[in-house]
Amino acid sequence: MAILEAAHLAKRFGPVTAVHDLSLTVGEGEVAGLLGPNGAGKSTTLHMLLGLITPDAGTITMFGMELARHRIEVLSRVNFAASYVDLPGPLLVQEVLDAFARLYAVRRPAARVAEMIELLELGPLRRRRVMDLSSGQRTRVQLAKALVNAPQLLVLDEPTANLDPDAGDRIRGLLSRVARESGSAMLITSHNMREVERMCDRIHFMAEGRVVAAGSAEELAGRYGAEDLEEVFLKVARG
Numbered sequence: 001m002a003i004l005e006a007a008h009l010a011k012r013f014g015p016v017t018a019v020h021d022l023s024l025t026v027g028e029g030e031v032a033g034l035l036g037p038n039g040a041g042k043s044t045t046l047h048m049l050l051g052l053i054t055p056d057a058g059t060i061t062m063f064g065m066e067l068a069r070h071r072i073e074v075l076s077r078v079n080f081a082a083s084y085v086d087l088p089g090p091l092l093v094q095e096v097l098d099a100f101a102r103l104y105a106v107r108r109p110a111a112r113v114a115e116m117i118e119l120l121e122l123g124p125l126r127r128r129r130v131m132d133l134s135s136g137q138r139t140r141v142q143l144a145k146a147l148v149n150a151p152q153l154l155v156l157d158e159p160t161a162n163l164d165p166d167a168g169d170r171i172r173g174l175l176s177r178v179a180r181e182s183g184s185a186m187l188i189t190s191h192n193m194r195e196v197e198r199m200c201d202r203i204h205f206m207a208e209g210r211v212v213a214a215g216s217a218e219e220l221a222g223r224y225g226a227e228d229l230e231e232v233f234l235k236v237a238r239g
């Protein structure tokens with residue numbers, strides 16, 4: 001069964017058509033990638049899927065329910081992380097996670113938060129204010145928040161953009177493990193082609209608001225006569 005089905009989405013901002021007739025499907029347990037050049041419409045697409053902005057056209061169905069009609073029920077089973085979303089700065093890491101666990105009405109919130117602190121190696125940062133953290137540390141708090149409700153669909157907008165190579169590698173491993181063990185579906189944007197090759201079962205390439213190619217990294221490389229995803233990206237982006 002498809003966890004997410006977006007059909008014919010469109011979004012304009014004044015004269016800018018950010019997304020144009022975009023359709024994509026994410027299956028149960030699938031890690032899907034959304035790639036494309038700066039300004040292609042990736043974040044806009046994610047924001048529509050998260051109900052943060054309303055599409056001008058098209059439908060979004062998750063878990064067999066239409067987002068527009070079952071917003072609260074659908075969104076309680078989804079979560080999101082992005083480096084540009086600010087967590088409440090004056091709160092302690094522990095307080096932020098407690099607050100989100102309560103917001104999502106997580107069962108046994110204290111135990112779940114403790115689990116997330118362990119998983120993201122946040123123990124030493126528990127009593128630190130979010131605003132005092134480095135951007136890489138904040139990313140780990142964002143991911144702990146994003147996993148706290150054990151989402152069936154996890155949406156990640158450039159999850160490793162601020163991380164050093166070691167931290168990035170560990171987070172990629174962790175997310176792949178979570179996907180495998182919990183069966184959570186994920187939809188990830190990234191400009192790191194090796195990350196996408198390693199993590200994503202299926203990749204949707206966007207250009208100018210549309211999905212122009214989709215498939216596994218190997219399928220796409222084959223189709224475009226490319227060595228790897230980096231070369232596919234350059235070929236697609238340069239038309």
Ligand SMILES: Nc1ncnc2c1ncn2[C@@H]1O[C@H](COP(=O)(O)OP(=O)(O)OP(=O)(O)O)[C@@H](O)[C@H]1O
Pocket residue numbers: 013016017018036037038039040041042043044045
């Ligand atoms: N709130 C907004 N108001 C006006 N234009 C917007 C708004 N949000 C996005 N856009 C425009 O829509 C287009 C798509 O932007 P979007 O952020 O979705 O791209 P992206 O694929 O996520 O790019 P990047 O890789 O740089 O993150 C861009 O031209 C952008 O300027």
Ligand SMILES: [Mg+2]
Pocket residue numbers: 042043044157
């Ligand atoms: Mg973006």
